[in-house]
Amino acid sequence: MTAPSLAKAPPPARGSALGAPSARRKITDRAVQGLVYLAFALAMIPLVSVLWTVVGHGLSRLDPTFFQFSMNGVGGKDAGGGAYHAIIGTLEQVAITTVIAVPIAVLTAVYLVEYGAGSRLARTISFFVDVMTGIPSIVAGLFVLALWLLAVGFGFSGFAGALALTILMIPTVVRATEEMLKLVPSDLREASYALGVPRWRTICFVVLPTALPGVLTGVMLAVARVMGETAPLLLTIFVTKAINTNPFDGPQASLPTFIWDQAADPNQNSIDRAWTGALVLIGIIMLFNLAARLVARRFKPAGR
């Protein structure tokens, strides 16, 4: 686009048909342009600062020890120690979350698009999926605390954390899947019905595979989102400095709660560990984001 306002025009001679707009209008236009550029620049400051400091401070403890050891028996002011227990915990919790949340979310989206379209039940579900998107993550944690730990009586565990994360993951995946399913051209469905293929098989073998790349992108973005959640985990997996590979029994660690724990200790060695934990966490999240974009770019949705 040739920027209209870039022509630095001395106003044409008097009586000209093309007299430039008044100075006031031009100045207003330029001023708004300046403000809009400023807004963007302003937003870049925290982004650059966050990434810069996380990488800068995080590198100091990015050593093999960090990935091989837990914090068991390591005090706040001690050097060494690592996040092995936390990385294990995060991976297990997020894996369990994905296994529970994705089928529920995909099936819900299938119901909303393929079966329920327009029915009162579907509209109600759709509305509450929106509402669910806005649930504060700490409330999801409190819910699991109230239900799983206090009412049913189980103890803190990685699985309880995964349950809380599931509540946060479902709505994102429902929305992403819904959008992708809507993009599948109805010709494809009709072509399949015309061959006498039952509806569920059409959905499973025609509609879902066509939407798969988009769904996969949505799932990866959702995984990246819940992986950084801290608040619900504090109430459900609690805190531990030791390795616990069993997500169904006893408190577990996770990267976000590891950072929370280390940052609460004023000793520099702890702060360093917190930064490195942040670097590892952000690295994994960015990897998932990147992979999601690659999948999205590699397989453009059909029919577009």
Place this chain on the structure above:
Amino acid sequence: MAKRIEVSGLHAYYGGVHAIEDISMTIEPRSVTAFIGPSGCGKSTFLRTLNRMHEVIPGAYVEGKVLLDDEDLYASSVDPVAVRRSVGMVFQRPNPFPTMSIYDNVAAGLKLNGVRGKSRLDDIVEESLQGANLWNEVKDRLGKPGAGLSGGQQQRLCIARAIAVQPQVLLMDEPCSALDPISTLAIEDLIAKLKNQYTIVIVTHNMQQAARVSDRTAFFNIAGTGKPGKLIEIDDTSKIFTNPEVKATEDYITGRFG
């Protein structure tokens, strides 16, 4: 206030696509010039180069000269905003501002140009709506949204909006293609009236319309898909429709293609 337009050696591009090639023509003031030609021949693109609306499409640009009474619209010292104020435009689909009243739609351009004072605005709004043959139909509901009018009324509202700022030239891009025959007739009557004051250029798909409303007609054609559109000939409308110079024009007009 009507002005002559002289175009010389004009090319227009969309990114890498050459849309129209080497167009030169003169458009006389206080007359109606119609652009006709098959779909995709570049007549609308050419129209949009006359008020620098072409370049608002990302990647689009223009080469060549368009003189409005000796002033080049594409000179580096000229602000496109000023060009569009002097060369008004009416679009294919009526596009009143949906959130504004009828009154505010007509006054929109005036307010931009710093016209102040209620009575002055009132006068120009009434004058413009009368000029657009719409006053009698809307004078009792000027505060109602413009989007509530019928398609034909909306289009006349858009014409009123365009003439309210007293442009030198009025460009119309298939202004009747979305309208029913009665509304079309109302617009054609309006064009006949407006040409006493304005230089009017109209793109139309409807050859009868070109024959009815225009004094001069330009025929555009395209050599094939992917090739740029070209001006084949421009002449008095009566000549184009009875005895054109070029065989392709005759073929198009007699309906042998297009």
Place this chain on the structure above:
Amino acid sequence: MTSDTGVETRVGAQHRAAGRPISTGRIGDKIFLHAARGSGILVLVIMAAIAVFLVWKAIPALQRNEASFLTAQDWDPNATPPKFGIAQLAFGTVMSSLLALLMATPVAIGIALFISFYAPRRLASGLGYVVDLLAAVPSIIYGLWGLLVLAPHMEGISKALNTALGWIPLFGGDSPGKNSIFTAGVVLAIMILPIISSISREVFVQVPRANVEAALALGATRWEMIRLSVLPYGRSGMVGAAMLGLGRAMGETIAVAMVLTFVPGINLHLLEDGGSTFAANIAKSFGEATDTGRGALIASGLVLFVITLVVNMAARAVVARRKEFV
């Protein structure tokens, strides 16, 4: 392309299998429908369960509470007798979120305008992705950054604001600090920028080309075009976006918990250290909470749940009304 051919071969396979009795499909259809509808209903059940269980587990603690839950400022549920009220938490939550909203909305709309109308077209989608990166950073990292990087800078800013605007009670006080509600508001503003700007962008993309061209053809400058065509069209969408941002800010936990230093009692001077929010209080107090303490936290979480629910539902309603209007 890949998926297209994949689909064709699959349809072909179905074709060959079509000789089987149709009833297989019928049963399959039923099972699949029930599974899909059941999942949808499960979502409703979860929502209902959240309300039910929070209420259930909050009641005993509320019954033991010796103070007024709504108006008391102290949070001592572990004491005997337990005394706790949400006044201070409500104050902190509302103030920090409103500050965040006031700071984030103009900037977010500016970003949306920049990407939609000012940035070079080839860069636009890349810039959108960069802004989305802000949303990808987890709140624990904003907390860490806010505590260790931003807060030290905020001390000077707060002092300057206090000197300049100290006559306004909210900016008044004797000792502007770095771990204040104001600092929390800044961190929250950064965190809700992406959601407000991305929803605003979605709205701007839908502005009809015809309206944009109508304004330009009248001789409007770029800003005048935005004022005539874009902003009126996008108004309710932007309001909805801001409200969703507000809901997000109110529920944000960890970043606020890390930045704020807890000082008991409501302090109107937002630049001074102290304050707490519903969410931050839950995260900070949970570790030492007794049975009653946990119940009290659940009760405060229930209040937060209801508030964010109302804000979010109102926001959705505003956005939905826009769709009807168009």
